[in-house]
Amino acid sequence: MDGPGPLIRLFGLTGGRARPVGKPFELVAIVTTIRMPAEPTELIPEHWSVLKICRKPTPVADVASQLKLPLNITRVILSDLRREGLVAIERPRPVAQSIDERIYREVLHGLRSL
Amino acid sequence: MDYAASSPTVAEATSSGALAIKILIAGGFGVGKTTMVGTISEIRPLHTEELMSERSIGVDDTSGVESKITTTVALDFGRITIREGLWLYLFGTPGQDRFWFMWDELAVGALGAVVLADTRRLQDCFPAVDYFEQRGIPFIVAVNCFDGARRHDPAKIRKALGIAGQTPIVLCDVRERESVKQVLTTLVTYAVKGVIPDPYPAM
Secondary structure, eight states: OOSSHHHHHHHHHTTTOOSOSSSOOOTTOEEEEOOOOSOGGGSOHHHHHHHHHTTSOEEHHHHHHHHTOOHHHHHHHHHHHHHTTSEEEOOOOOHHHHOOHHHHHHHHHHHHTO | OOHHHHOOSHHHHOOOOOEEEEEEEEESTTSSHHHHHHHHSEEOOOEEEEEOOHHHHHHSOOTTOTTOOEEEEEOOEEEEEEETTEEEEEEEOOOSGGGTHHHHHHHTTOSEEEEEEOGGGGGGGHHHHHHHHHHTOOEEEEEEOOTTOOOOOHHHHHHHHTOOTTSOEEEEOTTOHHHHHHHHHHHHHHHHTTTSSOOGGGO
């Protein structure tokens, strides 16, 4: 996306809104699909794509990357899907509560094996 | 995790067990942030939007297009998959001053930061050092040794930057995978020190 031109179309995806609804969520908050609607035709394609991507838990920034949409537009879409009860977005946990010794060792081992 | 007890709605009661660890790569413009992210991780395209300032609205012709209030900014963004459900995400912090507003968003919940330094322009990394010091975000300084750059004395760099004695300073070559691996393992170990007592026996 170069320049603001495509954004005019993109804001159509969000009904012109630039801010997500509900509680804020950060870049690496994990998004998980809760349910897929029986009738996919009820959804715009981007919403359907999110639900497919997030069948495997996926961080917000990665969802944006896979959709090839800017972050804040992705956030608006995610917040809409959350309001509809289709996805869960985990509240960020403090680093101290996220990383225990096991995770730390996994990360170190993973980095060294690259 | 105790989300279920405190959260009334389904949307908040779920916990995937997945964890994305955020690491920032900061430093002056042209110091090698993009190269570093590309050397070690799977590059992911990522854009964000910036509200255009009044001045840039004046410069660009926006007459008659009311919705043209934002422009997109590309971010350095890379993913290292440790296993399914556990990733390191590297975010390069934008170098130009006008993107400072994005740092706060990038910094929230970050495990830590690598401040890349070029000894020919050491002052370029002062703002990043100040930023992470003020917010108590663990950081290390990685000195990118370009071809032909003379060897550098970490003690002198520490003095020039005025940083605390425990902050690691490592010499690296951002084009070399092994070198970048060492930078990241140093950061992760340093950053978890406050969380996990005595992690060093694992080294």
